Amino acid sequence: MIKLEYPGDAASCRRLAESLHVPWAVLSAGVGFDQFADALRISCDEGGTSGFIAGRSIWKEAVGMGREERRAFLSETGRRRLDDLVKVIDGRARPYTEVVANA
Numbered sequence: 001m002i003k004l005e006y007p008g009d010a011a012s013c014r015r016l017a018e019s020l021h022v023p024w025a026v027l028s029a030g031v032g033f034d035q036f037a038d039a040l041r042i043s044c045d046e047g048g049t050s051g052f053i054a055g056r057s058i059w060k061e062a063v064g065m066g067r068e069e070r071r072a073f074l075s076e077t078g079r080r081r082l083d084d085l086v087k088v089i090d091g092r093a094r095p096y097t098e099v100v101a102n103a
Helices: 010-019 033-047 056-064 067-089 096-102
Strands: 002-005 024-027 051-053
Touching: 010 033, 024 033, 033 051, 033 056, 033 067, 051 067, 056 067
Parallel strands: 002 024, 024 051
Antiparallel strands: none
């Protein structure tokens, strides 16, 4: 599996999908959550991504928070964001086994 940043637009996702013969996962690269969710959706629909690797897009606001506020943010907002990203790829992401089987 290759981890790659979002290539920028739907056309670039299609070109990427045509050139790759291995599964790929899109990186959040620290963009805002909503922007990453949109990029992930396009990466699945147009580029056949098999998943995502997200960190800062989920939790970056928590960095400057105190311990209790951070804990609440991560358990509520962070968890919801992760669940939302899973919903984005559900039924959209290309199974990595399909990519490997066709290689």
